[in-house]
């Protein structure tokens with residue numbers, strides 16, 4: 355039994371449908387949570403206390419928003435993207451826009467700040483403003499962006 359298989363998930367019916375529609379397996383969700391809990395690499399929301407983490411086993415990055423209950427991990431949402439988050443060189447080169455975020459980096463105990471970072475997909479690199487942790491370089495791609503602009507950009511590049 356792989357270690358991620360011990361992760362017990364609590365997913366609503368609606369959540370199950372969402373995962374199915376997005377072609378995300380329960381196994382993918384388990385792997386994200388297992389990775390986040392084992393490494394401590396995750397974001398925590400200031401108001402809800404929920405965790406948000408990602409894991410990229412192969413060509414796809416999976417994100418899961420979840421919280422820990424006594425027996426299980428309750429899953430609020432999950433989404434994926436293929437684009438790679440590239441914090442080019444050092445985080446010192448990032449340009450802060452001054453805007454904050456409700457998420458903070460759990461490992462660094464640092465609130466995320468909006469920075470100009472670079473996203474890479476195939477041969478193309480896009481500069482984009484995203485909330486990120488300037489200590490460890492954790493970049494947040496939120497659900498709206500992943501299923502919106504990022505998905506569109508991936509599609510456009512594949513169609514070339």
Ligand SMILES: [Zn+2]
Pocket residue numbers: 459460461462463464487488489490491492
């Ligand atoms: Zn950090």
